[in-house]
Amino acid sequence: MPLRRRIFPASVPALVPALVLASLGLAACAGDALYDSVPYDPLEDYVEVEAATILDAPSALAGRYAPDRAEQVERGEYLVELLGCGGCHTDGALVGVPDAERSLAGSRTGIAWSNPLGERNPGVVYPPNITPDVETGIGNWSDWQIADAVRFGVGRHGTGGIRVMPWPGYARLTDEDLEAIVAYLRSIEAVRHRVPDDVEPGRRATAPFVYFGYYRRR
Ligand code: HEC
Known part of the structure; x- marks a missing residue:
């Protein structure tokens, strides 16, 4: 999971299940699959620039x-x-x-x-x-x-x-x-x-x- 996703979670609803899973020790395998289930992640449009x-x-x-x-x-x-x-x-x-x-x-x-x-x-x-x-x-x-x-x-x-x-x-x-x-x-x-x-x-x-x-x- 790229670092920026952890720093800037897409939304609070997306963050809550992440925390629940993390507390169950499942975070490692949840990874991108968790975010894939979010209908729209504004960070998909985010482009890093110099x-x-x-x-x-x-x-x-x-x-x-x-x-x-x-x-x-x-x-x-x-x-x-x-x-x-x-x-x-x-x-x-x-x-x-x-x-x-x-x-x-x-x-x-x-x-x-x-x-x-x-x-x-x-x-x-x-x-x-x-x-x-x-x-x-x-x-x-x-x-x-x-x-x-x-x-x-x-x-x-x-x-x-x-x-x-x-x-x-x-x-x-x-x-x-x-x-x-x-x-x-x-x-x-x-x-x-x-x-x-x-x-x-x-x-x-x-x-x-x-x-x-x-x-x-x-
Ligand atoms: C935040 C965005 C922004 C920045 C930064 C900016 N401008 Fe502008 N500039 C505009 C916009 C938008 C207009 C059109 C008029 C308006 O603001 O309503 C404009 C208009 C102008 C115009 C008039 C040209 C015309 O055809 O109307 C000149 C010359 C100009 N800018 C030069 C500069 C220069 C030189 C700098 C840097 C020192 C600069 N601008 C920085 C947004 C910006």
């Missing part, structure tokens, strides 16, 4: 930045990894299977942004493509538009649009660090990858999503 693979930021491409900017771009890559941008903006990362080919190119798994326990269909945002692709990414955003999105949560249509990205945590980035992030994002490969449209609360999302925490909108 944390580092989620946060790996793609390398900047030589030729996409001026040689005298190399240090700035490198700092930007370091910051993007450290601030976990890829944990949301990479397809698959939110469900533990980041697609290295689509690093920072947006997530087709969305994030619910109101209370899913209180609202049957919460709003869902899909972390957008932040590679320099002009059509599906931020290729035609100005440096300031990108910087304002990261530091002040200003969405593509003006003030206050960004609800889910943890920009308040980035609000104290220095101009220098922010410029490094922008310089880096401009110098990575442009990946063409369109994410699903955001879904307003009350509407049914057709693409998958996860939700973080518990948040009731007023």
Whole structure:
């Protein structure tokens, strides 16, 4: 029986017979058969990932930045990894299977942004493509538009649009660090990858999503 099953039992009902059997000295032979009798074990869907693979930021491409900017771009890559941008903006990362080919190119798994326990269909945002692709990414955003999105949560249509990205945590980035992030994002490969449209609360999302925490909108 794999260790994690013992640490995180699938459910209390599954645990109780296990304890009874263990007390009878039968645990050794019960093993997986016991769990096989459980109708659904959420741990079947659990995939172990190496944390580092989620946060790996793609390398900047030589030729996409001026040689005298190399240090700035490198700092930007370091910051993007450290601030976990890829944990949301990479397809698959939110469900533990980041697609290295689509690093920072947006997530087709969305994030619910109101209370899913209180609202049957919460709003869902899909972390957008932040590679320099002009059509599906931020290729035609100005440096300031990108910087304002990261530091002040200003969405593509003006003030206050960004609800889910943890920009308040980035609000104290220095101009220098922010410029490094922008310089880096401009110098990575442009990946063409369109994410699903955001879904307003009350509407049914057709693409998958996860939700973080518990948040009731007023
Ligand atoms: C917790 C998930 C999450 C993290 C971490 C995150 N973002 Fe975002 N980001 C989003 C989502 C979702 C949006 C869409 C707007 C919203 O939040 O409502 C977004 C929007 C953006 C936008 C605007 C692009 C557009 O097309 O609207 C930029 C630029 C951006 N993020 C860059 C970054 C950078 C750079 C980092 C790391 C410093 C980062 N994000 C970290 C989830 C995240």
